[in-house]
Amino acid sequence: MRRVPLLLGAALLVALTGCSQTPPRAAVDERPTIYCVGTEDPSGGCVPPPAPADGVAGDADDADDADDASDEDEAPAEERPAPKGPAVQRTFAWADVDDWTPCLAFVRGLSPRAALQQLVDEPQTPLEAPAAVRRYVDQEPLDPEDGDRGGAYAGRLGGWTWTYEDDGYACSDPDRAVRMAAHGTFVSVYWDVELDNAFVLARDGKLLREIDVLDRADGTGPELPQERGLDWEDGLSAALAVQHRITGTPAHQPDWYERHATVAVGWLG
Secondary structure (H helix, E strand, O other): OOHHHHHHHHHHHHHHHHHHOOOOOOOOOOOOOOEOOOOOOHHHOOEOOOOOOOOOOOOOHHHHHHHHHOOOOOOOOOOOOOOOOOHHHHOOOHHHHOOOOEEEEEEEOOOHHHHHHHHOOOOOOOOEOHHHHHHHHOOOOOOHHHOOEEEEEEEEEOOEEEEEEEOOOHHHOHHHHHHHOOOOEEEEEEEOOOOOEEEEEEEOOEEEEEEEOOEEEEEEOOOOHHHOOOOOOOHHHHHHHHHHHHHOOOOOOHHHHHHHOOEEEEEEO
């Protein structure tokens, strides 16, 4: 006679337990979305972003705004001004607020080694691996009268040879640009902490455009179609956007160039 209550109790326990079980959760793909930048090939694993509102294809900065805002090391909103200009310029907005003194050039018609040979007049090291040049730059400080050590780096990107000088300015020389563009195209952007700057474009041995990006009225040559529609109050990001429009190469921040260089040379300035 005692088995009936026990069986009823067991059945009730099973029923209650079954009701409290949580249905299995669907698997969620937590891998971050990596958007292609500029002319980056989607076959490399990136995802083509949706076209921005202003119609400039290939810019992923709008899609990344939410992620960037959540970074712990971002400056407070009141200290970091809102990016200006169209999407292609906002891709380079970091250049207007970061402490960056670049001389970045893209050239067609020269290999990375040949470009550095023409860029640096008095090299202090052989053309060698970038790591060796970084060791040269990081050596004990020189006597102030002897100048400062620096490095020039070069590599290939999107069918172009690029050169990058950290705190150098050789790429801003229009005569040098004309020589390096004797059989191709040369386009460079230079900027320093004193606001000295230049944008230079040469092609087939002729200087097409040279401007101070903060005062384009005194520039050499007619305005380029690629200059239009940009906010030139932020001159560095605007100049980098023009360079990007001319070359079609993906947008990268400064450390990318040193990490992806194939050859480098040390200089003394």
